[in-house]
Amino acid sequence: MKLLVIGGGNMGLTYAKSIAKNSSDATISILEKSPEKIQELKKDTSFDIYNTIENCPKDIEIVLLAVKPQVIQHVFKEIASFINNKQLVISIMAGITLNTITQGLNCLKVVRAMPNLPSQVGAGVTGYFASEKVTNTDLIIVTQILEATGSVIKVKTEDQIDAITALSGSGPAYVFYFMNAMMEQAKDFGFSEAEAKSVVLNTFLGTSKLFESSDVNATTWMERVTSKGGTTHAALTSFNNNKLNSIIKEGTLAAYNRAKELSKD
Ligand SMILES: NC(=O)c1ccc[n+]([C@@H]2O[C@H](COP(=O)([O-])OP(=O)(O)OC[C@H]3O[C@@H](n4cnc5c(N)ncnc54)[C@H](OP(=O)(O)O)[C@@H]3O)[C@@H](O)[C@H]2O)c1
Numbered sequence: 001m002k003l004l005v006i007g008g009g010n011m012g013l014t015y016a017k018s019i020a021k022n023s024s025d026a027t028i029s030i031l032e033k034s035p036e037k038i039q040e041l042k043k044d045t046s047f048d049i050y051n052t053i054e055n056c057p058k059d060i061e062i063v064l065l066a067v068k069p070q071v072i073q074h075v076f077k078e079i080a081s082f083i084n085n086k087q088l089v090i091s092i093m094a095g096i097t098l099n100t101i102t103q104g105l106n107c108l109k110v111v112r113a114m115p116n117l118p119s120q121v122g123a124g125v126t127g128y129f130a131s132e133k134v135t136n137t138d139l140i141i142v143t144q145i146l147e148a149t150g151s152v153i154k155v156k157t158e159d160q161i162d163a164i165t166a167l168s169g170s171g172p173a174y175v176f177y178f179m180n181a182m183m184e185q186a187k188d189f190g191f192s193e194a195e196a197k198s199v200v201l202n203t204f205l206g207t208s209k210l211f212e213s214s215d216v217n218a219t220t221w222m223e224r225v226t227s228k229g230g231t232t233h234a235a236l237t238s239f240n241n242n243k244l245n246s247i248i249k250e251g252t253l254a255a256y257n258r259a260k261e262l263s264k265d
Contacts, residue, residue, distance in 0.1 A: 001026045001141060004060040006075060008032035008041045008049070011092055012066035014120050018148035020046045029056055031079075053079050062141065065091040065101070072096055076104035083107045088138050090128075090145065094165065095262035098131050098158060108133040111142050114164050115149060117172045124150030125171075127164030129157070162263055166255035174251070179204060 001023060005012045008030040016028050029048045032038050041049045050056045063083065067075050072093060083089065083105045090111045091101055101110045113128035126146045130139065139154075146152045155161060179200050186196035211221065226232040239245070 001062060001144075002057065002060050003028050003062045003064060003145075004056055005030045005064045005066055006079065007065070007067035008037055009066065009068075010120065011115065012064070013041070014149060015064055015066065015092070015145070016047055017044075018119075018122065019145055022148040023144060027057075029060070031056060053082050056082065060087065062088045062090065062145070064145070065089065065093055065096075067093065069093045069096050072100075072104070080105050085109070088134065088141065090142060092126075094169070095259070097263055098129065102131060109138060110134070111138075112158065112161055113142075113146055114161050114169050115146070116168045119149035122148075122150055125153070125164075125168035126150065127153045127155045127161055127168065129155050129161050159260075162256055162259035165259040166252050169259075170252075170255045174248070175204070 003019065003026055005016050005028065008016070009032075012030060012032075016030055019026050020028055027048075028046065029050060030041055031050050031053060032041060033051060035051075038049055038051060041047065048057075060082075063079075065072070065075070085108045087107065088109045088111065089101060089105060089107050090113060092113050092115055094114065096112070098110050098112050101112070102108065108131065110131045111128055111134060112130075113126050115124050115126040118124045119126065126149065128142065128146060130142065134142070143152055143154075153164070155164060182200045182203075183193075183196040186199055187193065191199065211218065216224075222232075222236065226236060
């Protein structure tokens with residue numbers, strides 16, 4: 001597979017490194033503008049680094065768009081003449097629709113993907129939606145590329161990309177929010193920052209592993225850990241009295257509505 005990553009920042013480099021690690025047949029080129037980043041990128045000899053599209057190889061099969069959404073119109077102008085209808089274009093840019101990309105690059109085969117922050121450590125969640133012209137064979141390659149950074153879900157409609165944005169895209173911040181509140185309480189109990197982090201982080205890690213290792217749903221696990229009149233019961237009763245469940249759903253819905261606004265062409 002001959003891949004060109006446009007934008008060698010946090011995500012572009014994450015993908016380049018993960019794909020290099022997972023696909024022995026991949027030839028990876030990166031187009032990057034920042035001179036400092038180019039110097040940094042050149043330290044890794046797994047990639048070919050370019051600063052103009054004209055110098056990039058002409059036989060690229062897959063283009064991964066990993067620049068900030070704000071600069072995309074500029075990038076379209078710069079690379080449009082390089083793109084052809086046989087190439088597969090994968091975008092990980094937040095809020096940039098399939099329509100914007102197919103029109104901006106005058107191309108047919110486009111995949112819009114939404115990764116999240118843990119992609120940087122190979123534990124990401126990526127939802128993606130493909131344009132009609134993307135074939136089943138293309139989808140095998142798309143999955144191979146996206147799975148290099150974690151788990152992948154193919155969504156049924158482009159609208160669901162906004163839902164994925166609200167769930168797994170913004171989700172790590174919700175988890176940090178919950179962890180932070182528990183750490184604040186741990187410090188109020190007299191634990192140090194390091195102790196609070198260890199207790200809270202390992203509670204999240206252990207619970208996630210337990211959940212992953214069984215077919216038991218979250219409600220049943222909650223019931224199993226709760227005895228009437230006990231400590232967990234006291235906490236969950238307080239959460240329910242404060243309508244925490246609705247608060248979390250409303251927050252997620254607010255993220256979804258904002259994602260929809262940002263995705264307007
Ligand atoms: N970070 C996340 O967790 C996350 C999650 C989901 C989606 N995304 C999406 O991923 C994309 C990249 O985010 P990021 O955090 O990796 O941003 P980033 O670190 O700023 O990387 C973007 C890179 O593209 C370079 N660039 C700008 N214009 C260019 C051009 N014309 N040609 C080639 N390279 C160019 C930038 O250089 P300069 O620094 O010189 O501008 C920068 O190095 C965004 O669209 C974002 O929405 C990110």
